[in-house]
Amino acid sequence: MLQQILNHTPTYVWAILAFLLYRGVAARKDRVLSYRSVFIIPGVMLVLGGQSVAHGFGLETAAGVAWVLGMLAGAGLAWTRSSPVTVDRAAGVVVQRGSWMPLTLMMTVFCCKYAVAVALSIEPALCGDLRFALPVCLGFGLINGVFLGRLLRIVGAWHADRSALIA
Template sequence: MDIRKTDMAPAPGGRAMPASLYRRHGRFRSAARRFRRKPVARPRAAPHSEPTCLIPPDTNGVHMLQQILSHTPAYVWAILAFLVYRGVAASQDRVVRYRSVFIIPGGMLVLGLNSVATGFGLWTPAGAAWLAATLAGAALARTRAGGDGAKAVDHAAGTVTQRGSWMPLALMMAVFCCKYAVGAALAVQPALRGDMRFAVPACMAFGLFNGILLGRLLRTAAAWQALRPAAASPA
């Protein structure tokens, strides 16, 4: 087979090849180059499209609340029942042992202190906020004139007659609800332990309620010391 020089063309590798094959090879390379340069069409998103919510907005909140309530230990509800009982009893004038007046303020103080220590730490700005609010609440309740303190004391019997008030029930429910809400929030979002925007207000609420209960106790203790029997006074 006789192939003339004019029918030969250089191949990409530097070797000679027939012109017909070279033309076919050139057309293939041109088609491949056009294919590479052709932009790929991307699907356009619908303007102002919003994701469709398959679950109603309230469903998640209700489900979370059900989970929190179902995982609450039974002793928590027992404590709540006891606090309600003591609060309702405190709404009426009553005669109680002097030592028993320390139970509720001391118990609420322990609950608040435990929540601050286990949730945020005592040696933190949150612990300092709790201490400051406790002192402020105690001073406010201690210096308040009049109110629902002790009406009379009996040193011989060791009893105190207290005025009825709904304030103890309100304060006990406030401390209980704060402790429950803070515990649930920390269980759901543990990162809140280091968030002072959450920790400081929560600890201040604990401290304020604890301080008011403590101030009421100090007023009763002051009345116990001040209201002495007449026989105990010097002639």
């Protein structure tokens, strides 16, 4: 059965995995990123999470609401728990501290998304089972929210630095 699952996995899924691994391993070291590039991983993770909820359960369902609520909770946690952000508007860069957290979160989303896709392909009725859908969507939302909250911290620091330059 595992071989069947792997054989039916589209090639692009492995490309996404490779990209996420690359970015996650890079995130373990302190790095200087352009302001624009800090939007890439949160954007990818939000798309992956939203796509899973939309295609698997529907955004207009209770599962979609659970995803949004999870995102709000995750963003709030990340906002209050994230490390300070250093920005250099003149250079157009953000200094991010190294952490294994992004890799852990990305692999969690990838593995959960993969497992949910397999589960739904084996048992399509699960998409209507709230005992399955609500925790899955809440979990996706929490993790997506952490990425969103970290991004909002960077955006906030970027704009705070701008107002300091204006004053």
